Amino acid sequence: MQHALTHRDSPFINFKDFDFPDRRGHGHRWVSIxxxxxxxxxxxxxxxxxxxxxxxxxxxxxxxxxxxxxxxHGQWWADRITPRAYEAVxxxxxxxxxxxxxxxxxxxxxxxxxxxxxxxxxxxxxxTSRYVLGTLPDDAHHDYGPLHVDFHELVLIDxxxxxxxxxVAADD
Numbered sequence: 001m002q003h004a005l006t007h008r009d010s011p012f013i014n015f016k017d018f019d020f021p022d023r024r025g026h027g028h029r030w031v032s033i034x035x036x037x038x039x040x041x042x043x044x045x046x047x048x049x050x051x052x053x054x055x056x057x058x059x060x061x062x063x064x065x066x067x068x069x070x071x072x073h074g075q076w077w078a079d080r081i082t083p084r085a086y087e088a089v090x091x092x093x094x095x096x097x098x099x100x101x102x103x104x105x106x107x108x109x110x111x112x113x114x115x116x117x118x119x120x121x122x123x124x125x126x127x128t129s130r131y132v133l134g135t136l137p138d139d140a141h142h143d144y145g146p147l148h149v150d151f152h153e154l155v156l157i158d159x160x161x162x163x164x165x166x167x168v169a170a171d172d
Contacts, residue, residue, distance in 0.1 A: 005036035018112040028172040049083035080140035086131035127156035
């Protein structure tokens with residue numbers, strides 16, 4: 001059975017928009033948040049991950065070019081990513097993944113810390129299930145990948161509010 005997600009919005013947090021004392025602290029970091037409404041019924045997580053991978057918004061290289069018609073996702077060929085590429089994680093690991101990457105030895109400006117708590121850590125905490133994109137084989141890189149220094153991808157499913165969030169935290 002095919003389930004379709006409805007894309008709701010795509011907030012973007014660019015670290016360069018915040019005032020780091022040394023002006024280098026942001027390290028060209030950003031967080032892309034794509035939020036979707038869950039389809040009617042109760043599809044299982046595997047079906048929801050399949051619906052996400054099939055969604056046009058998934059085809060984004062995160063290089064500023066936006067959504068592609070070609071099958072690319074991040075630095076990978078989208079057709080090389082399957083629901084099995086995602087590993088279930090708990091709240092602690094999901095939060096630690098983003099927090100360790102975001103801080104990486106540089107204190108965050110208070111307003112950026114507050115934004116991450118609201119837009120990233122709260123949805124991680126509230127999710128009923130969480131997945132991290134696992135390591136893909138080298139031959140999964142598309143013709144001009146890898147594009148990013150670090151690339152962390154989480155999928156958050158919150159059945160209580162009927163939402164799925166694709167969260168990508170990366171460095172250029």
